[in-house]
Amino acid sequence: MTETRQRIVLAARPQGEPKPTDFRLEETEIPAAGxxxxxxxxxxxxxxxxxxxxxxxxxxxANPVEIGETMEAGCVGEVLESNDPSIxxxxxxxxxxGWQTHAVxxxxxxxxxxxxxxxxxxxxxVLGMPGLTAxxxxxxxxxxxxxxxxxxxxxxxxxxxxxxxxGKIYGLRVVGVAGGAEKCxxxxxxxxxxxxxxxxxxxxxxxxxxxxxxxxxxxxxxYFENVGGKTLQAVxxxxxxxxxxxxxxxxxxxxxxxxxxxPEPDLFAKAWRTIxxxxxxxxxxxxxxxxxxxxxxxxxxxxxxxxGKISYRESISEGLASAxxxxxxxxxGRNFGKQLVRVSDDPTRSG
Amino acid sequence: MTETRQRIVLAARPQGEPKPTDFRLEETEIPAAGxxxxxxxxxxxxxxxxxxxxxxxxxxxANPVEIGETMEAGCVGEVLESNDPSIxxxxxxxxxxGWQTHAVxxxxxxxxxxxxxxxxxxxxxVLGMPGLTAxxxxxxxxxxxxxxxxxxxxxxxxxxxxxxxxGKIYGLRVVGVAGGAEKCxxxxxxxxxxxxxxxxxxxxxxxxxxxxxxxxxxxxxxYFENVGGKTLQAVxxxxxxxxxxxxxxxxxxxxxxxxxxxPEPDLFAKAWRTIxxxxxxxxxxxxxxxxxxxxxxxxxxxxxxxxGKISYRESISEGLASAxxxxxxxxxGRNFGKQLVRVSDDPTRSG
Numbered sequence: 243m244t245e246t247r248q249r250i251v252l253a254a255r256p257q258g259e260p261k262p263t264d265f266r267l268e269e270t271e272i273p274a275a276g277x278x279x280x281x282x283x284x285x286x287x288x289x290x291x292x293x294x295x296x297x298x299x300x301x302x303x304a305n306p307v308e309i310g311e312t313m314e315a316g317c318v319g320e321v322l323e324s325n326d327p328s329i330x331x332x333x334x335x336x337x338x339x340g341w342q343t344h345a346v347x348x349x350x351x352x353x354x355x356x357x358x359x360x361x362x363x364x365x366x367x368v369l370g371m372p373g374l375t376a377x378x379x380x381x382x383x384x385x386x387x388x389x390x391x392x393x394x395x396x397x398x399x400x401x402x403x404x405x406x407x408x409g410k411i412y413g414l415r416v417v418g419v420a421g422g423a424e425k426c427x428x429x430x431x432x433x434x435x436x437x438x439x440x441x442x443x444x445x446x447x448x449x450x451x452x453x454x455x456x457x458x459x460x461x462x463x464x465y466f467e468n469v470g471g472k473t474l475q476a477v478x479x480x481x482x483x484x485x486x487x488x489x490x491x492x493x494x495x496x497x498x499x500x501x502x503x504x505p506e507p508d509l510f511a512k513a514w515r516t517i518x519x520x521x522x523x524x525x526x527x528x529x530x531x532x533x534x535x536x537x538x539x540x541x542x543x544x545x546x547x548x549x550g551k552i553s554y555r556e557s558i559s560e561g562l563a564s565a566x567x568x569x570x571x572x573x574x575g576r577n578f579g580k581q582l583v584r585v586s587d588d589p590t591r592s593g
Numbered sequence: 594m595t596e597t598r599q600r601i602v603l604a605a606r607p608q609g610e611p612k613p614t615d616f617r618l619e620e621t622e623i624p625a626a627g628x629x630x631x632x633x634x635x636x637x638x639x640x641x642x643x644x645x646x647x648x649x650x651x652x653x654x655a656n657p658v659e660i661g662e663t664m665e666a667g668c669v670g671e672v673l674e675s676n677d678p679s680i681x682x683x684x685x686x687x688x689x690x691g692w693q694t695h696a697v698x699x700x701x702x703x704x705x706x707x708x709x710x711x712x713x714x715x716x717x718x719v720l721g722m723p724g725l726t727a728x729x730x731x732x733x734x735x736x737x738x739x740x741x742x743x744x745x746x747x748x749x750x751x752x753x754x755x756x757x758x759x760g761k762i763y764g765l766r767v768v769g770v771a772g773g774a775e776k777c778x779x780x781x782x783x784x785x786x787x788x789x790x791x792x793x794x795x796x797x798x799x800x801x802x803x804x805x806x807x808x809x810x811x812x813x814x815x816y817f818e819n820v821g822g823k824t825l826q827a828v829x830x831x832x833x834x835x836x837x838x839x840x841x842x843x844x845x846x847x848x849x850x851x852x853x854x855x856p857e858p859d860l861f862a863k864a865w866r867t868i869x870x871x872x873x874x875x876x877x878x879x880x881x882x883x884x885x886x887x888x889x890x891x892x893x894x895x896x897x898x899x900x901g902k903i904s905y906r907e908s909i910s911e912g913l914a915s916a917x918x919x920x921x922x923x924x925x926g927r928n929f930g931k932q933l934v935r936v937s938d939d940p941t942r943s944g
Contacts, residue, residue, distance in 0.1 A: 295870075470865055489869050495862045510861045511846045514821055517877040518840050519646075524875040526868040531835075 247272045248562050249312045249342035256297050259573065264297070265313070265566040273346045275323050280349050282319035284339050287562070287583040288366035289315070289569050290400070291468075291493045304530075313341040313565075316366045318355065320589070329354065334590070336365040341565050343585055357590045360547055367400055367580040368554040369544060375490050375529045376404035377539040379466055380412075382532070383488035383525040388413035390463035393454065393480075394435075395473045396493065398425040398555070400580040403433055404543070405466045407552045410434050414464070417457045419450075419473050421575040428578070432553060447475035455480060464488075470495040478513055481520050489526045493573065555579030598623045599913050600663045600693035607648050610924065615648070616664070616917040624697045626674050631700050633670035635690050638913070638934040639717035640666070640920050641751070642819075642844045655881075664692040664916075667717045669706065671940070680705065685941070687716040692916050694936055708941045711898055718751055718931040719905040720895060722880055726841050727755035728890040729883045730817055731763075734839035734876040739764035741814035744805065744831075745786075746824045747844065749776045749906070751931040754784055755894070756817045758903045761785050765815070768808045770801075770824050772926040779929070783904060798826035806831060815839075821846040829864055832871050840877045844924065906930030 246269045253266040275281040296307045296314055307313055317339035321331050326349030329335065337352040339345035355365045367373065379401075380386060392409040396402040397418025406429065409416040418429040418438035426438035437457035444450035454462075454476055461482040467474060471494030481487070517524065546552040557577040559568035565583045572581045597620045604617040626632040647658045647665055658664055668690035672682050677700030680686065686703040690696035706716045718724065730752075731737060743760040747753040748769025757780065760767040769780040769789035777789035788808035795801035805813075805827055812833040818825060822845030832838070868875065897903040908928040910919035916934045923932045 470862065474865070489865070492862070492865055492869060495866065510864060511821060511843070513861060513864075514825070514840070514843055515846065517875060518843060518879075519877070521877045521879055521882060522875075523877075524868060524873075526870070526872045526874075528869075528872055531872060 245272070246270065247342060247344040249340065250562065250565055251310050251312055252297060252307045254309065255299055256294075260294065260297060260566070260570055262566050262570070267563055272344050275325050275346050278326050278348055278350075279346050280321055280326060280329050280335070280352060281323040282317075282335060282337075282339060282345050282347065282352070283322050284317045284319045284343055284345060284562075284585040285334075285588050286318040286363045286366060287315050287339075287341060287565065287585050288317060288370070289559075289565065289572050289577075289581040289583060290372065291491055291572065293569065294493075294573060314338060315341050316371055317345070317585070318362050318365050319345070324349065326350075334362050336362075336370065341562065341583075343562055359544060362588065362590055363556060363580075363582055364547075364554070366582070367556065368404055368547065368552065369540060371529055372400035372580065373404050373543055374532070374536060374539050376401045376408060376466075377543060378529065378532045378535050379488035379490050379527060380405050380408050380464070382535070383523075383527060384464040384466060384486050386412045386414055386464060389415075391415040391417065391458050391460055391482075392464045392466065393417050393419065393458065393462050393477055394466045395419045395469040395477075396491075396575075397429045397435065397438055398433070398579060399468075399577070400554075401468055401490065402466070403429075403554060403579065404552065406435050407433055407546070408543075409464075411546065411551060415458075415460070417454065417462075419454070419469075425578060428555070432555075441473055444472070444476075447472045450476035451480065461485075467491070469493050475509065478516050481516060481522055483520050485520060485522050487522060487524045489524060490529070557581045559583045561585070596623070597621065598693060598695040600691065601913065601916055602661050602663055603648060603658045605660065606650055607645075611645065611648065611917070611921055613917050613921070618914055623695050626676050626697050629677050629699055629701075630697050631672055631677060631680050631686070631703060632674040633668075633686060633688075633690055633696050633698065633703070634673050635668045635670045635694055635696060635913075635936040636685075636939050637669040637714045637717060638666050638690075638692060638916065638936050639668060639721070640910075640916065640923050640928075640932040640934060641723070642842055642923065644920065645844075645924060665689060666692050667722055668696070668936070669713050669716050670696070675700065677701075685713050687713075687721065692913065692934075694913055710895060713939065713941055714907060714931075714933055715898075715905070717933070718907065719755055719898065719903065720891060723751035723931065724755050724894055725883070725887060725890050726880045727752045727759060727817075728894060729880065729886050730839035730841050730878060731756050731759050731815070733883070733886070734874075734878060735815040735817060735837050737763045737765055737815060740766075742766040742768065742809050742811055742833075743815045743817065744768050744770065744809065744813050744828055745817045746770045746820040746828075747842075747926075748780045748786065748789055749784070749930060750819075750928070751905075752819055752841065753817070754780075754905060754930065755903065757786050758784055758897070759894075760815075762897065762902060766809075766811075768805065768813075770805070770820075776929060779906070783906075792824055795823070795827075798823045801827035802831065812836075818842070820844050826860065829867050832867065832873055834871050836871060836873050838873060838875045840875060841880070908932045910934045912936070 335352040397420040429435040429438035468491035470492030688703040748771040780786040780789035819842035821843030
């Protein structure tokens with residue numbers, strides 16, 4: 243363990259895609275925990291697409307990270323010191339600790355984790371915010387009915403992989419969209435999707451639609467949307483009457499590019515027409531609004547993990563200093579499953 | 594009364610805006626009513642924007658009108674002959690009778706009207722499909738809460754005028770968008786809107802947004818959407834977190850034009866971002882899916898009309914032959930209130 247605290251701050255607001263020089267590694271003394279506070283050694287740091295939004299100065303659902311501030315992240319760690327009776331030294335906790343090796347936070351902002359239930363890293367993955375996003379989006383906003391067809395973008399990612407597996411549990415036909423043959427094979431063979439289309443093999447949105455249409459002979463009832471761009475363009479006209487589109491992200495547009503086709507000039511009017519004619523329900527949602535659903539989610543999904551009905555995969559980047567490159571890779575789809583940074587040793591894990 | 598039946602058929606599928614030659618007036622014998630059927634003399638024919646969609650060959654929520662077929666319309670008429678015990682000669686009825694002077698339809702496709710409750714023309718207006726559209730869209734999809742801000746496009750039209758007046762009854766701040774100073778004055782003075790913006794006075798979507806922002810100091814919670822185009826572009830970025838957009842039409846796009854601004858190339862991505870970041874609910878709806886709400890609507894809204902809390906206005910075009918020009922005018926916003934065609938005399942009306 244380092245004797246100092248390392249942290250990664252936002253050095254500059256990215257123009258389009260972030261680059262390594264938009265981040266800066268700093269070293270400081272390890273801060274002391276004040277009254278009611280806890281000092282945590284960060285073990286697992288989560289990387290999630292929403293972080294790109296925090297790097298921009300504009301209005302979003304949360305305040306931006308200021309230049310020179312530590313980048314935000316959900317993390318799992320071990321308690322080194324506690325000045326609050328609710329948490330003890332040696333406890334494992336999850337909370338918003340940031341891109342850093344050590345964090346001091348109020349005890350009430352942390353949740354304790356029981357390592358006996360599942361590996362502690364899952365508290366920022368399948369049993370954490372991404373899993374809850376999948377659960378709320380599919381159940382509450384997607385309102386699935388047995389026999390319907392679900393299309394999931396970013397199918398092997400932290401959210402998409404849970405959406406698809408929940409879809410199979412609920413009796414849906416599940417068709418994924420993912421980048422590359424290997425991910426598609428994983429979605430079908432390991433996650434149990436009925437089909438998965440490699441968007442990289444499609445020349446444009448129309449070509450992607452042709453491939454998807456073969457996999458969705460009865461159209462699409464639910465499109466779980468977290469990418470935007472070419473995939474959205476492909477799927478929207480395939481929606482069935484009374485279809486639902488939970489929208490929790492648009493990774494292909496986060497850096498401002500029009501990933502996929504050059505947008506048609508009348509794309510917006512066409513989309514609006516589809517929403518009207520097919521009486522679609524679109525619902526943008528941010529998981530921070532839905533933490534009241536956490537207990538139901540945790541109970542149901544931890545059961546599926548225990549019973550082997552939901553599996554998950556992690557992409558692990560080693561060391562805090564690797565976080566910027568790993569994040570840039572995440573935005574480009576280089577991760578395969580939940581993207582984590584191993585900031586320090588996990589004593590509960592052998593490998 | 595004519596001794597023959599006149600009807601207007603679709604002569605050609607319009608390219609963009611319909612023109613008079615896309616319609617043809619035909620004369621035939623008055624058809625006879627078969628078993629269970631009723632012969633109706635059409636008095637009031639409704640003109641509604643959705644009819645433009647029926648003229649195109651493409652997929653929509655209903656089958657297109659075929660070339661040479663009578664144009665569809667909801668109408669009010671008087672029964673001349675009935676072969677069904679449920680309806681008697683002399684009854685006033687509402688049903689889908691089409692653009693014609695006489696219609697033969699099965700009795701079960703007609704609803705009887707009581708002229709004592711309200712003028713019979715309201716059965717295709719404030720107490721008919723447009724009123725129900727306003728009611729379902731605002732209540733069920735808009736989910737209004739007292740003190741919120743509602744923006745209504747086509748504010749003085751058959752639907753918008755009811756949406757806005759219901760909004761005031763439910764305690765909302767109501768801001769209309771309409772075409773022309775006269776309509777805006779009517780919305781404020783007669784319908785009780787808090788403000789109304791003349792979209793013709795706005796150079797572009799941005800200018801319209803500036804004017805609307807002054808009238809909506811607390812942002813927009815519900816945007817009742819039935820126009821698309823410039824107004825949609827203006828309002829979308831003004832939506833508050835957890836805002837709702839019931840979508841029942843897009844008249845400015847019905848003829849294929851991009852009424853309003855030349856769309857920005859990234860308009861679609863921007864709209865998607867707004868939906869996500871502000872966690873909006875968008876809901877396309879077609880009133881044919883919601884006839885189960887008719888009894889609640891009729892009871893509530895006929896009460897408001899009786900009590901003078903909801904008023905309405907009619908634009909009357911004289912004679913069946915005038916229907917094509919009146920319809921073309923409707924799509925251009927020339928109507929002022931509910932657009933009707935007086936096909937024959939209304940014996941219940943003096944003026």
